[in-house]
Amino acid sequence: MSIIKVSDKGVFGEGEASFGGSYVPEHLQNALDQLADAFEKYKDDEDFNNELQYYLEKYVGRKSPLYFAERLTKEVGGAKIYLKREDLNHTGAHKINNTIGQVLLAKRMGAKRIIAETGAGQHGVATATVCALFGIPCTIYMGEVDTKRQALNVFRMEMLGAKVVAVDKGNRTLKEAVDEALVDYATNYEDTFYLLGSAVGPHPYPLMVRHFQSVIGREAREQILEQEGRLPDVVMACVGGGSNAIGLFYPFVDDQSVRMIGVEPAGKGLETGYHAAPLCAGKPEVIHGFKCHVIEDQDKCHSVSAGLDYPGVGPEHSYYKAIGRADYVAVTDEEALQAFLQLSKLEGIVPALESSHAVAYAMKLAPTMSDEQIIVVNLSGRGDKDVAQVYEMLNK
Numbered sequence: 001m002s003i004i005k006v007s008d009k010g011v012f013g014e015g016e017a018s019f020g021g022s023y024v025p026e027h028l029q030n031a032l033d034q035l036a037d038a039f040e041k042y043k044d045d046e047d048f049n050n051e052l053q054y055y056l057e058k059y060v061g062r063k064s065p066l067y068f069a070e071r072l073t074k075e076v077g078g079a080k081i082y083l084k085r086e087d088l089n090h091t092g093a094h095k096i097n098n099t100i101g102q103v104l105l106a107k108r109m110g111a112k113r114i115i116a117e118t119g120a121g122q123h124g125v126a127t128a129t130v131c132a133l134f135g136i137p138c139t140i141y142m143g144e145v146d147t148k149r150q151a152l153n154v155f156r157m158e159m160l161g162a163k164v165v166a167v168d169k170g171n172r173t174l175k176e177a178v179d180e181a182l183v184d185y186a187t188n189y190e191d192t193f194y195l196l197g198s199a200v201g202p203h204p205y206p207l208m209v210r211h212f213q214s215v216i217g218r219e220a221r222e223q224i225l226e227q228e229g230r231l232p233d234v235v236m237a238c239v240g241g242g243s244n245a246i247g248l249f250y251p252f253v254d255d256q257s258v259r260m261i262g263v264e265p266a267g268k269g270l271e272t273g274y275h276a277a278p279l280c281a282g283k284p285e286v287i288h289g290f291k292c293h294v295i296e297d298q299d300k301c302h303s304v305s306a307g308l309d310y311p312g313v314g315p316e317h318s319y320y321k322a323i324g325r326a327d328y329v330a331v332t333d334e335e336a337l338q339a340f341l342q343l344s345k346l347e348g349i350v351p352a353l354e355s356s357h358a359v360a361y362a363m364k365l366a367p368t369m370s371d372e373q374i375i376v377v378n379l380s381g382r383g384d385k386d387v388a389q390v391y392e393m394l395n396k
């Protein structure tokens, strides 16, 4: 029996300390109920899982290796640091695990079009990719400000055949893009599938995204048992919406000896308010149709890594924090940048700025542990996309 208590409406925990659920208008609830039914039906379906397995292997390139970072370990001392190499997946990050899973579900549900929202463009690209793969028309909502900041990703999505809609309401960023995608979904759900990119949103998305991302933790658990003959002492991942972290954590959740640490972006410092660390410095609230920890001043939401720049967090993480199953810490933009540079030099692996947050905390924690101990860090993505930004930061 798992220690995790979640209701069939996607509510984690009980009473005051409960998170998730669904706080949406009735017409949207109808669409979500249909989605929840379809997910329940197919998640254990043999044909569905055979097809999923096929694409994970032949298209994404799974399994991803679990790599012992020997030079990094030597440099910082203490616990052995292993990297789960999600950066080696097709399209360069873990997001494709989820988009492949959801597109297969969309096909089963007879969807004629797929919509998604994107901030920096990474989820938009992962969605446009699987829509190209299956020849399904695709519309991506993106704040107008973001379309200007991420012009190359807009072009990439268009190259993949997607239509990108620039949303010119409000602050013209991710929040408005989500709102606009939800309006589209509520209107067109009979033939439209909303492909959500992280373990956030109303039920069933957090459970569905966890399901598709758990391949990370299942593989890592098997690989460390094979390579070291035992479970790790710590598993660690960066937390934006929390999908790569929950994907790594969940298969270890009932292994009480394994400590789970989520690393949030402290941005310019938690004390400045310019961060995106709701679990470290926020409080429970409803946002985008579900309950989770949310940062105090959403207008100050900031991280050096666009993929971590979200004011809320997956409800399952709020729950793990409430029951003490996982610890959440934060590292600053500057610390993440240093880890980005160190891992590149020491291992020849250029990590995504998002993933660099987890690497940075591993480098702090390892020296406090013995060299018999093991940390598994999820390297959620590769840093090619961040090279130009890092160049600018270093030359400023």
Ligand SMILES: *Cc1c(COP(=O)(O)O)cnc(C)c1O
Pocket (backbone or CB within 6 Å): 093, 094, 095, 122, 197, 198, 199, 238, 239, 240, 241, 242, 243, 244, 245, 307, 308, 352, 354, 355, 380, 381, 382
């Ligand atoms: C999107 C993204 C993240 C953050 O999303 P989560 O849902 O928290 O995993 C982290 N790393 C990379 C490389 C990303 O693209």
